[in-house]
Amino acid sequence: MTVSLTLDSVTAHYGSTQVLKDLSLAVAAGELVSLLGSSGCGKTTTLRLVAGFLEPTSGSIRLGERDLTRLPAHQRNIGLVFQNYALFPHLSVRDNVAFGLKQRGLGAAERLKKADAMLERVGLASFAERMPAALSGGQKQRVALARALVIEPPLLMFDEPLSNLDAKLRVDMRVEIRRLQRANGTTSLYVTHDQEEAFSISDRVAIMNAGRIMQLDRPEVLYQRPANSFVARFVGFENLIPMRVSARDGGAVTAQTDAGATLTLSQDAFGAIPDRFVLAARPDGLAVTRAGEGRPAGIPVTLGIRTYLGRAYQYQCSTPGGDYLGNGPLTEPLEPGSSAILSPVPEQCCILPPED
Amino acid sequence: MRTSLHPALTITASLIFAILVAPLFIILGAAVSDTSYLTFPPQGFTLRWFTNIFEISAFRTTAITSLQIAMLGTALALLIGIPAAYALNRFRIRLPSWLANVFVLPILVPEIVLGFSLLKSVTISLGLPVFLVLLLGHALLVLPYAVRVVGASLASFDFSIEEAAISLGCPPLKTFFTVVLPNISAGVIAAFILAFITSMNDVSVSLFLTGPGISTLPIQILAHMEQFFDPTIASVSVLLMVLTVGVMAIVEATLGLTFLTK
Numbered sequence: 001m002t003v004s005l006t007l008d009s010v011t012a013h014y015g016s017t018q019v020l021k022d023l024s025l026a027v028a029a030g031e032l033v034s035l036l037g038s039s040g041c042g043k044t045t046t047l048r049l050v051a052g053f054l055e056p057t058s059g060s061i062r063l064g065e066r067d068l069t070r071l072p073a074h075q076r077n078i079g080l081v082f083q084n085y086a087l088f089p090h091l092s093v094r095d096n097v098a099f100g101l102k103q104r105g106l107g108a109a110e111r112l113k114k115a116d117a118m119l120e121r122v123g124l125a126s127f128a129e130r131m132p133a134a135l136s137g138g139q140k141q142r143v144a145l146a147r148a149l150v151i152e153p154p155l156l157m158f159d160e161p162l163s164n165l166d167a168k169l170r171v172d173m174r175v176e177i178r179r180l181q182r183a184n185g186t187t188s189l190y191v192t193h194d195q196e197e198a199f200s201i202s203d204r205v206a207i208m209n210a211g212r213i214m215q216l217d218r219p220e221v222l223y224q225r226p227a228n229s230f231v232a233r234f235v236g237f238e239n240l241i242p243m244r245v246s247a248r249d250g251g252a253v254t255a256q257t258d259a260g261a262t263l264t265l266s267q268d269a270f271g272a273i274p275d276r277f278v279l280a281a282r283p284d285g286l287a288v289t290r291a292g293e294g295r296p297a298g299i300p301v302t303l304g305i306r307t308y309l310g311r312a313y314q315y316q317c318s319t320p321g322g323d324y325l326g327n328g329p330l331t332e333p334l335e336p337g338s339s340a341i342l343s344p345v346p347e348q349c350c351i352l353p354p355e356d
Numbered sequence: 357m358r359t360s361l362h363p364a365l366t367i368t369a370s371l372i373f374a375i376l377v378a379p380l381f382i383i384l385g386a387a388v389s390d391t392s393y394l395t396f397p398p399q400g401f402t403l404r405w406f407t408n409i410f411e412i413s414a415f416r417t418t419a420i421t422s423l424q425i426a427m428l429g430t431a432l433a434l435l436i437g438i439p440a441a442y443a444l445n446r447f448r449i450r451l452p453s454w455l456a457n458v459f460v461l462p463i464l465v466p467e468i469v470l471g472f473s474l475l476k477s478v479t480i481s482l483g484l485p486v487f488l489v490l491l492l493g494h495a496l497l498v499l500p501y502a503v504r505v506v507g508a509s510l511a512s513f514d515f516s517i518e519e520a521a522i523s524l525g526c527p528p529l530k531t532f533f534t535v536v537l538p539n540i541s542a543g544v545i546a547a548f549i550l551a552f553i554t555s556m557n558d559v560s561v562s563l564f565l566t567g568p569g570i571s572t573l574p575i576q577i578l579a580h581m582e583q584f585f586d587p588t589i590a591s592v593s594v595l596l597m598v599l600t601v602g603v604m605a606i607v608e609a610t611l612g613l614t615f616l617t618k
């Protein structure tokens with residue numbers, strides 16, 4: 001039984017501070033969606049709303065056909081995995097896993113059977129008798145995972161489950177979480193502030209900022225086609241250049257930066273270009289070439305520090321309108337202090353709506 | 357490796373230790389003295405002062421009253437103190453910061469004042485039975501221990517495990533008993549012991565609240581001393597000491613003494 005999770009225009013407050021603003025989110029049945037964003041943007045708050053530890057000020061939360069909005073937390077049947085594991089310190093590993101089964105009124109024999117089978121699945125069969133204090137961080141998180149999975153919840157939620165583990169274990173664990181989630185086909189909501197983790201584990205990722213979802217999409221799309229400046233910056237588009245169209249001639253659009261530099265962009269290559277826009281590019285997307293005759297038109301810049309990247313040189317480029325990062329070919333190293341031209345590489349750039 | 361201590365430190369420490377222990381020896385000596393008045397060093401040896409305690413019925417009845425008051429008063433204080441400590445820790449960020457101090461007030465208010473005000477307000481104005489007033493007075497006296505000591509173990513309690521239990525289908529009240537209480541049991545036991553001993557030893561609050569026919573052991577000791585000044589007092593003290601040491605020994609054996617000072 002897999003079901004979808006729907007948050008519809010959910011608003012949440014702590015006291016008088018609004019933490020979530022009109023947040024809507026749909027997680028399809030069997031899908032794993034991550035909430036990704038910096039600390040304090042409202043990821044945990046979103047999970048707490050769905051878990052029932054916090055009531056929304058407005059909006060509704062549905063899990064399949066069930067309306068969760070006002071349902072008490074203990075009746076929601078959601079598996080939770082916490083950053084700090086939150087194991088019961090006074091219960092053995094086996095009793096931790098069996099806890100949810102006990103609440104469901106299962107007999108002792110069946111609890112034991114199910115708990116042990118689940119521990120087997122997470123590779124901790126031989127640790128059943130141990131107390132949580134005698135486990136390593138990775139083992140604790142496996143127990144927490146087993147405890148959440150064994151109740152076969154229609155929804156699993158993870159709040160930064162790997163943050164307390166070391167780098168190597170993080171990668172192992174996230175593969176394991178993904179494997180178990182896929183195997184059960186459990187709809188999942190996963191919170192992290194780590195972009196690599198979110199992109200590698202999720203079907204889709206919601207990038208959050210200040211209580212809002214800025215964009216919800218597949219990792220590939222977020223990475224290549226961010227929808228706005230916030231997401232662009234988040235996924236490494238270091239150059240965000242506000243521009244204004246001054247002339248249109250068929251498919252060729254002439255636009256100016258704030259500092260007055262002129263670029264001519266082809267709509268065939270860049271897609272539709274509105275009158276005001278932000279040109280977003282990673283350093284890859286801004287080609288640095290020597291200024292001079294017969295060179296492509298672009299933004300004139302003065303070069304700063306040059307960094308060797310292996311596949312290219314990266315330059316700090318200063319202009320009266322701001323500083324940019326661009327890459328130049330290894331075949332033509334340019335000296336700091338010299339003049340150069342920055343030109344956007346169409347397939348590496350995005351045209352975004354203006355910020356404000 | 358042994359670090360050698362500075363001689364001055366060794367001397368000071370020994371001196372403090374002697375000052376702390378000396379009265380206990382003096383009392384022990386006085387208790388076995390074969391004289392009809394309190395004296396040290398003891399003259400002769402007798403255990404009759406110990407048997408004397410049990411022959412004076414006032415010692416028996418007040419000891420029973422003291423035990424009852426200490427038991428019930430401590431239980432009452434825990435009944436109020438545990439939920440209070442829980443709420444103070446669980447909802448710390450939502451509660452005003454002065455609220456925690458309210459529960460410590462009985463420690464800050466001089467006990468004499470506490471006893472006197474209870475006498476004025478409860479015994480005289482309301483005319484409640486003496487036993488009940490004593491019980492309430494002691495409960496109030498030891499409430500701060502309940503709140504503080506239980507609060508200390510709740511301070512290191514990770515409330516997310518409570519949420520874990522609820523998410524697994526355990527209703528909130530049941531969660532308190534199945535998940536919270538077992539993890540703060542050490543604090544509850546410590547609070548019980550401290551509160552119990554405090555109540556057993558209290559003089560100033562009880563002094564105001566004891567009434568016709570009902571008294572506590574410390575008050576009885578005081579009364580006996582005023583009248584007789586014989587070694588019975590010393591032998592009662594020895595028994596109380598043995599009782600306290602016994603409790604501490606149990607604590608040490610089961611939980612470790614450091615746990616009371618945590």
Ligand SMILES: Nc1ncnc2c1ncn2[C@@H]1O[C@H](COP(=O)(O)OP(=O)(O)O)[C@@H](O)[C@H]1O
Binds near residue numbers: 014015039040043046
């Ligand atoms: N219990 C609380 N009381 C008041 N404000 C809170 C509380 N919990 C979180 N906040 C605030 O709500 C915002 C969102 O917090 P949270 O959802 O925990 O962020 P995240 O998990 O993304 O780091 C933050 O600004 C945080 O300071």
Ligand SMILES: [Mg+2]
Binds near residue numbers: 040043044
């Ligand atoms: Mg968080």
